[in-house]
Amino acid sequence: xxxxxxxxxxxxxxxxxxxxxxxxxxxxxxxxxxxxxxxxxxxxxxxxxxxxxxxxxxxxxxxxxxxxxxxxxxxxxxxxxxxxxxxxxxxxxxxxxxxxxxxxxxxxxxxxxxxxxxxxxxxxxxxxxxxxxxxxxxxxxxxxx
Numbered sequence: 001x002x003x004x005x006x007x008x009x010x011x012x013x014x015x016x017x018x019x020x021x022x023x024x025x026x027x028x029x030x031x032x033x034x035x036x037x038x039x040x041x042x043x044x045x046x047x048x049x050x051x052x053x054x055x056x057x058x059x060x061x062x063x064x065x066x067x068x069x070x071x072x073x074x075x076x077x078x079x080x081x082x083x084x085x086x087x088x089x090x091x092x093x094x095x096x097x098x099x100x101x102x103x104x105x106x107x108x109x110x111x112x113x114x115x116x117x118x119x120x121x122x123x124x125x126x127x128x129x130x131x132x133x134x135x136x137x138x139x140x141x142x143x144x145x
Contacts, residue, residue, distance in 0.1 A: 010072070016053045022047025026096075033104050038113035043096060046121055049082070050089035080132050088125030097121035 023044030030037040053076065056069040078084040096117040103109050 002066075014055055014072075015048045018051025018055055019044040019048040021051050029100060033100060034122075038096065038117070042114060043066040043092075043117075046089055046092035046096070046117065048089065049076075050093055051088060080129060084125040087128055088121040090129050091124030092117045092121035 021044075023040040025047070026040040026043035030040065052103060053073055059065045059069045065071045077086065096113050099111055099113045099116045103113075105110055
């Protein structure tokens, strides 16, 4: 419920639950819509960071959990690696949903979601890390004036 005092266990529960939701949603999409059938396990893994942030945000209805979940989300967004995972997850969700929609309305198109989602997620995840590395490089800072 987001009240766990043991942070690693809370992280496993949150990311695991979000990953299961992502995998289940992808499997449901595969059964209902025509078009290519992306891998539900990959979709679940890509959805886990975004789903975790959504899960923690939705816990604001629980009086004692509001601040704890807000703090968990903020600490995740401030960590550059967690922020990169969140960006990759968001890009993967948008690219995957867009590809599924395209496959549905394009009349027989069978674009593989994984071939669109994986590069989008990699680029979105790598961008904040590369940006941070560039900003932290002393040789770059010398040329800023």
